[in-house]
Amino acid sequence: xxxxxxxxLLAASASIFVVQVxxxxxxxxxxxxxxxxxxxxxxxxxxTGASTSIGGGNVVPILLKAGTVHExxxxxxxxxxxxxxxxxxRSLVFSGQASMPKSLEGEAAVVEFVAHNAxxxxxxxxxxPHEGVKVxxxx
Amino acid sequence: xxxxxxxxxxxxxxxxxxxAQSLEDLNIQIHGYATQGFLYTTQNNILTTNSSNGxxxxxxxxxxxxxxxxxxxHVGVQARYFLLGNYGNAITLDWAAADYKASDKFGVRFGKVxxxxxxxxxxxxxxxxxTWSLLPQSVYPISSRNSAxxxxxxxxxxxxxxxPKLGKLEYxxxxxxxxxxxxxxxxxxxxxxxxxLTNGLNGVSSGTALHWKTPVSGLMLGASYTRLNxxxxxxxxxxVVPAGPSTGVTITTxxxxxxxxxxxxxxxxxxxxxxxxxxxxxERESAIVLLxxxxxxxxxxxxxxxxxxxxxxxxxxxxxxxxxTQDVNHQSTLGPARxxxxxxxxxxxxxxxxxxxKAEQHFINGTAVxxxxxxxxxxVALPTGLQPSTRLTILKIGVSF
Numbered sequence: 305x306x307x308x309x310x311x312x313l314l315a316a317s318a319s320i321f322v323v324q325v326x327x328x329x330x331x332x333x334x335x336x337x338x339x340x341x342x343x344x345x346x347x348x349x350x351x352t353g354a355s356t357s358i359g360g361g362n363v364v365p366i367l368l369k370a371g372t373v374h375e376x377x378x379x380x381x382x383x384x385x386x387x388x389x390x391x392x393x394r395s396l397v398f399s400g401q402a403s404m405p406k407s408l409e410g411e412a413a414v415v416e417f418v419a420h421n422a423x424x425x426x427x428x429x430x431x432x433p434h435e436g437v438k439v440x441x442x443x
Numbered sequence: 444x445x446x447x448x449x450x451x452x453x454x455x456x457x458x459x460x461x462x463a464q465s466l467e468d469l470n471i472q473i474h475g476y477a478t479q480g481f482l483y484t485t486q487n488n489i490l491t492t493n494s495s496n497g498x499x500x501x502x503x504x505x506x507x508x509x510x511x512x513x514x515x516x517h518v519g520v521q522a523r524y525f526l527l528g529n530y531g532n533a534i535t536l537d538w539a540a541a542d543y544k545a546s547d548k549f550g551v552r553f554g555k556v557x558x559x560x561x562x563x564x565x566x567x568x569x570x571x572x573x574t575w576s577l578l579p580q581s582v583y584p585i586s587s588r589n590s591a592x593x594x595x596x597x598x599x600x601x602x603x604x605x606x607p608k609l610g611k612l613e614y615x616x617x618x619x620x621x622x623x624x625x626x627x628x629x630x631x632x633x634x635x636x637x638x639x640l641t642n643g644l645n646g647v648s649s650g651t652a653l654h655w656k657t658p659v660s661g662l663m664l665g666a667s668y669t670r671l672n673x674x675x676x677x678x679x680x681x682x683v684v685p686a687g688p689s690t691g692v693t694i695t696t697x698x699x700x701x702x703x704x705x706x707x708x709x710x711x712x713x714x715x716x717x718x719x720x721x722x723x724x725x726e727r728e729s730a731i732v733l734l735x736x737x738x739x740x741x742x743x744x745x746x747x748x749x750x751x752x753x754x755x756x757x758x759x760x761x762x763x764x765x766x767x768t769q770d771v772n773h774q775s776t777l778g779p780a781r782x783x784x785x786x787x788x789x790x791x792x793x794x795x796x797x798x799x800x801k802a803e804q805h806f807i808n809g810t811a812v813x814x815x816x817x818x819x820x821x822x823v824a825l826p827t828g829l830q831p832s833t834r835l836t837i838l839k840i841g842v843s844f
Contacts (some may be wrong), residue, residue, distance in 0.1 A: 345660075355602070356514070357547050364514050383717065385759045387793045394843060395572035397474050399557050399565045400519055400538040403511045404472055423514060 475506035476843030491528030530628025553597035581748030581770030594619035646674030698736025718756035
């Protein structure tokens with residue numbers, strides 16, 4: 305019985321942890337992006353190549369190459385893992401409809417790029433310093 | 444020559460704003476993929492391979508280079524090596540285009556461009572992008588796909604928001620020239636009948652497609668309409684006298700192939716939710732080919748192919764799928780040559796983002812699609828050379844970057 309209670313406690317703790325991890329991913333944008341909030345659906349369309357604008361202004365998605373924040377972002381807002389996500393982009397790339405979004409090594413590099421490139425939009429962990437960019441709230 | 448000029452012009456226009464920028468700013472990317480397939484059939488030889496003995500003669504390699512000098516401008520070129528039995532075995536230009544997307548509402552692409560008809564035409568030759576090894580052959584026959592894949596011309600496209608409760612409408616319109624080279628796999632069966640098209644076949648193509656992304660999340664319904672204008676091309680008909688006093692004498696006659704205008708309506712839909720996908724497509728294609736040569740005759744076809752498919756992502760790496768498809772040529776005489784029916788069960792395993800493997804089993808009835816005469820010669824017991832049913836097993840491995 306104690307083992308069962310311990311297992312349940314562990315599972316509950318894990319679920320709380322997952323919720324906290326999800327809450328730690330934030331979406332950042334260059335200050336030139338006029339919108340201050342974005343719907344989950346619009347965000348998904350931008351990061352899957354279906355759309356290139358938010359709130360009427362052009363945006364350019366920036367990816368992390370890998371890592372927990374990257375996987376968390378894909379699961380929370382795209383609904384795919386990295387393999388399926390990149391396969392979707394390859395359909396566009398190999399049919400001549402788009403270039404693969406820029407993928408950067410590390411969250412600091414994403415902040416740096418987004419801060420200095422008009423229209424850029426990316427994602428980082430909440431704890432990562434993000435001066436020079438604006439944080440978009442998700443509707 | 445004109446087509447080369449179109450391609451060169453597209454790339455040159457794309458390069459103008461690029462010249463003033465650094466390579467980093469140009470966002471130059473190189474991507475590619477390669478696949479190797481293996482086919483085994485229990486009855487007939489299929490897709491011009493010796494599949495009844497097991498055949499590895501199915502290889503593809505694709506490489507492209509693209510640049511996005513500004514967020515709205517994208518230019519690129521893609522080349523392909525394709526071999527499937529007696530089809531292909533050549534390097535061809537997939538596409539070479541400049542794409543300017545002014546906004547989500549309007550964009551234009553020109554050069555050699557993919558034709559965005561139907562549900563899967565733009566990606567029917569992009570193996571890494573789907574679960575299956577062979578797409579439903581009634582709608583997307585691999586043997587003649589080059590005739591539908593791309594054209595020298597342009598595409599306009601965009602997405603219109605219909606309102607908060609009506610979803611979005613994606614539109615595409617295209618026009619240009621389709622060119623099927625003289626050595627294209629499309630002509631394999633003609634060659635086996637002694638007919639060689641010296642210049643291949645060129646024709647003017649146009650069409651439009653609408654994709655309605657409905658308010659129901661994940662549900663898309665669409666339709667497209669493609670027209671290929673009447674076209675013709677010279678050919679040489681070679682006939683070897685099989686019997687009598689002139690046995691073995693070769694008679695060569697010039698002729699002309701005339702393909703009457705083809706109008707092709709197409710209806711399709713797809714629903715995706717989490718790990719589940721279901722899709723279907725129906726099209727109507729009627730054609731009259733006139734072979735004006737030694738023995739002029741018209742060849743008529745009236746096909747109404749369709750398929751229904753579903754897949755489920757069992758784990759992050761494993762996807763399973765099944766589809767059924769049918770094609771009946773209503774102009775053909777009764778018998779197995781009149782129809783093609785196929786059930787396919789497929790699995791795909793992604794080892795990582797770059798490497799994948801596929802396994803697929805087909806249960807084929809009818810011989811209307813996928814067979815040639817040279818590898819299925821007639822016998823006394825089997826005058827058509829073909830058994831009515833075939834079981835096809837496919838294994839494939841692919842890598843992409």
